Amino acid sequence: MAATILQGKEVAQSIRTELATEVADLKKQGIIPGLTVVLVGDDPASHSYVRGKSKGCEEVGIRSELILKDASTTEEELLSIIQGLNENPNVNGILVQLPLPAHISESAVIEAIHPEKDVDGFHPISVGNMVLGNETMLPCTPHGIIELIKRTGTEIAGKHAVVIGRSNIVGKPVSLLLQQENATVTMCHSRTQNLEEHTRRADILVVATGKAHMIGKEHVKPGAVVIDVGVNRIETGKLVGDVKFDEVQEVASFLTPVPGGVGPMTITMLLKNTVSAAKKQAKR
Ligand code: NDP
Numbered sequence: 565m566a567a568t569i570l571q572g573k574e575v576a577q578s579i580r581t582e583l584a585t586e587v588a589d590l591k592k593q594g595i596i597p598g599l600t601v602v603l604v605g606d607d608p609a610s611h612s613y614v615r616g617k618s619k620g621c622e623e624v625g626i627r628s629e630l631i632l633k634d635a636s637t638t639e640e641e642l643l644s645i646i647q648g649l650n651e652n653p654n655v656n657g658i659l660v661q662l663p664l665p666a667h668i669s670e671s672a673v674i675e676a677i678h679p680e681k682d683v684d685g686f687h688p689i690s691v692g693n694m695v696l697g698n699e700t701m702l703p704c705t706p707h708g709i710i711e712l713i714k715r716t717g718t719e720i721a722g723k724h725a726v727v728i729g730r731s732n733i734v735g736k737p738v739s740l741l742l743q744q745e746n747a748t749v750t751m752c753h754s755r756t757q758n759l760e761e762h763t764r765r766a767d768i769l770v771v772a773t774g775k776a777h778m779i780g781k782e783h784v785k786p787g788a789v790v791i792d793v794g795v796n797r798i799e800t801g802k803l804v805g806d807v808k809f810d811e812v813q814e815v816a817s818f819l820t821p822v823p824g825g826v827g828p829m830t831i832t833m834l835l836k837n838t839v840s841a842a843k844k845q846a847k848r
Contacts, residue, residue, distance in 0.1 A: 708829025
C-alpha cells in the first residue's frame with residue numbers, strides 16, 4: 565500500500581493557528597513576543613530562509629525585525645549587535661542566520677547569544693540542557709521532526725529508530741530526542757558499513773545527509789515511517805530530498821515530501837520557541 569504523505573505544511577499550519585491564539589492572549593496581557601533575525605552577507609538561500617521566518621512571524625503575530633549586514637561585517641561588529649539585542653527587553657529571541665562569512669567564528673557568535681534568547685537552540689547551554697533532559701529551547705529541525713512523527717499517531721516508545729547523519733543541527737539532536745522518547749536508536753554516518761542492513765531494521769528512519777536520492781526502497785523496511793530532512797538542488801534546478809520519493813512511497817507507511825515536509829516544521833518550531841521565550845522572560 566502506498567505511504568501516507570506527511571504534509572509538514574499542514575501540520576505546521578495547525579500549530580501556527582494554535583500559536584496565533586496563544587500570541588493574541590499574551591498580547592492582552594501586554595506581552596508581545598519579538599524575534600530579531602540577523603543576516604550577514606548575500607547568500608540567496610539564506611535570504612529565502614529569512615523571508616520564510618519573517619512571514620511566519622507575521623502570520624502568528626510575533627513582532628519580527630531583520631538586521632541586514634553586508635558580508636564585510638566584522639566579528640566584533642556582529643558580537644556588539646548581539647550584545648545590544650541581549651540587553652533589549654523587546655527582543656525575546658535572537659537568530660543569526662547561518663552560514664556566516666568565513667572570517668566570522670560561528671561558535672563565538674552562537675555563544676554570545678543569551679541562552680534565554682537562543683531560539684535556534686544551538687547555544688552550548690541549550691545543547692547541554694537538552695542532553696541532560698532539562699527543560700530548554702530545543703533545536704527547531706529535530707523538534708519539528710519529533711512533532712511530525714507524533715502526529716502520525718506512531719508510538720515512538722519501543723520502536724527502532726535509525727538516523728542517517730550526525731551533524732550538530734540535525735542528526736545528533738534528533739537521535740537524542742528519539743532516545744528520550746524511548747526509541748532504540750541507531751546512528752549511521754558516512755563511515756557506517758552496510759548501511760542497508762541498519763536502515764532495513766528501522767521502524768522510523770530519519771535521513772539527513774544532504775545527498776540527493778541516496779535512499780531507495782531497498783533501504784526501507786515495509787511499513788516504516790520515513791522522514792526525509794535533506795534539501796538538495798539538482799541540475800534541473802528542482803529541490804529534492806535524500807530519499808527517492810516515488811519508490812520509497814511504495815513501501816513506507818508515512819513519508820515526508822521535499823519541499824513541504826520537514827522545512828515548514830522547522831520555521832514553526834522557531835515561532836514556538838520565540839513564544840516560549842517571551843513567556844519565560846515576562847515572568848522575570
Ligand atoms: P551535514 O553535511 O552537516 O551532515 C551530513 C551527515 O550525513 C554527516 O553526518 C555525514 O556523515 C552523513 N553522510 C553523508 N553522506 C553519507 C552517506 N553516503 N552515508 C551515510 N551518511 C552520510 O548536513 P546537515 O545535517 O546540516 O543537513 C543534512 C541535510 O538536511 C541537508 O540537505 C540540509 O540542507 C538539510 N536540512 C534541512 C533542514 C530543513 O529544515 N528542512 C534543516 C537543516 C538541514 P559524516 O559525519 O561521517 O561526514
